[in-house]
Amino acid sequence: MTRTKLALFDIDKTITKHDSMLLFLKYGIATRPRAAVHLTSVLWNLLLYKTGRIPADKAKEAFFCAINYMDEADLEAFYDKILANDVYEEAVEEIRRKYAEGYHVLLVTASPHAYMKYFKKLGCVHEVIGTQLEKSNDRYTSRIVGVNCKANEKVVRICQYASEQRFTIDYESSCAYSDCLSDLPMLQLVKHRYVVNRASELAHGLEGRRWNR
Numbered sequence: 001m002t003r004t005k006l007a008l009f010d011i012d013k014t015i016t017k018h019d020s021m022l023l024f025l026k027y028g029i030a031t032r033p034r035a036a037v038h039l040t041s042v043l044w045n046l047l048l049y050k051t052g053r054i055p056a057d058k059a060k061e062a063f064f065c066a067i068n069y070m071d072e073a074d075l076e077a078f079y080d081k082i083l084a085n086d087v088y089e090e091a092v093e094e095i096r097r098k099y100a101e102g103y104h105v106l107l108v109t110a111s112p113h114a115y116m117k118y119f120k121k122l123g124c125v126h127e128v129i130g131t132q133l134e135k136s137n138d139r140y141t142s143r144i145v146g147v148n149c150k151a152n153e154k155v156v157r158i159c160q161y162a163s164e165q166r167f168t169i170d171y172e173s174s175c176a177y178s179d180c181l182s183d184l185p186m187l188q189l190v191k192h193r194y195v196v197n198r199a200s201e202l203a204h205g206l207e208g209r210r211w212n213r
Helices: 020-031 035-050 056-063 066-071 072-081 089-100 115-123 154-166 181-187
Strands: 002-004 007-009 104-112 128-135 141-146 167-169 173-179 191-194 208-209
Touching: 002 066, 002 089, 007 089, 020 035, 020 056, 020 072, 020 104, 020 115, 035 056, 035 066, 035 072, 056 141, 066 141, 089 104, 104 115, 104 154, 115 128, 128 154, 128 173, 154 167, 154 181, 173 181, 181 191
Parallel strands: 002 167, 007 104, 007 173, 104 128, 173 191, 191 208
Antiparallel strands: 128 141
């Protein structure tokens, strides 16, 4: 296997300014008003999660309720109209720079691959790894399949991808970016680790990066 230098990026609040899950809920209800019937369920599941009565996965599924009313074109439109306009320009510039320098660029997110996959339209991303949703009759449902792509699961998915692509991670040359310390397992896969726009949480050998635009 070849040794490959990776540039790993979280997406929510690292590349984008806001949490895509909330953006998707708002967009889904605006474009698919029928989904508004699920709002009570969303709030109830959020309360159950906050009080420790259900796991995060179940609460997240409620936030994706609008996807049950969407097809692939709708999901691409969400990326084009909302996500593509919510990015930090400096984050995208960093991605482009790493791609031009020969890094294998991976975006790794806990949000659904169903709509995050369209970040490949940037043209400087090799792959997007995210939480998988159930698919039925060529449409996605809000049900999570497998494990939520968060914390240690990100490491599992990255290593699985590397194995499938037949390369090993060049630890010394690779880098990773995230806004949250829950991504520390992913950050520890590489030598150069950056916490974005969260200078107060610098620790564990992390360096700070701040996107201002």
